[in-house]
Amino acid sequence: MYGKLINGELTYAPKDLIEDEKVILDFDTNIEAMKQHGYKLVVRILPEHNSDTQYLALGGYSEDSTQITINYMVMNKVDDPEKLLRETIKDLQDESKFLKDCLLEMSEVVYGG
Numbered sequence: 001m002y003g004k005l006i007n008g009e010l011t012y013a014p015k016d017l018i019e020d021e022k023v024i025l026d027f028d029t030n031i032e033a034m035k036q037h038g039y040k041l042v043v044r045i046l047p048e049h050n051s052d053t054q055y056l057a058l059g060g061y062s063e064d065s066t067q068i069t070i071n072y073m074v075m076n077k078v079d080d081p082e083k084l085l086r087e088t089i090k091d092l093q094d095e096s097k098f099l100k101d102c103l104l105e106m107s108e109v110v111y112g113g
Helices: 031-036 081-111
Strands: 002-006 009-012 017-019 022-024 040-045 054-063 067-076
Touching: 002 031, 002 067
Parallel strands: 040 067
Antiparallel strands: 002 009, 002 040, 017 022, 054 067
16 A cells, blocks of 8 residues: 655545546556655554554554555553543542642641641
8 A cells, every 4th residue: 555644644545646637547556656646655563462461552653765654552451441540540639639738738838837
């Protein structure tokens, strides 16, 4: 497949290209025409991962003069999203309490009390 990066987003070559009121039929199979219009070969690099415990997420694109590489990141699956949410909320509550206690202690030092 051929594509190009437009504003950081990968756009694949269209089946037919309309240009200056002319149509290039089967544009997406004409490698020379695609290259002339700035399209490059799109390559995917899929890192090794354990599909039982991990998944792949889009990690961005890299580009050189001849190709665009789609990069992926290996992410860990969450067994129980609700449990993770509860743990995150608890962590945030604990952090908030800690920060409030720090502010109270600092105000007592500054203003006496």
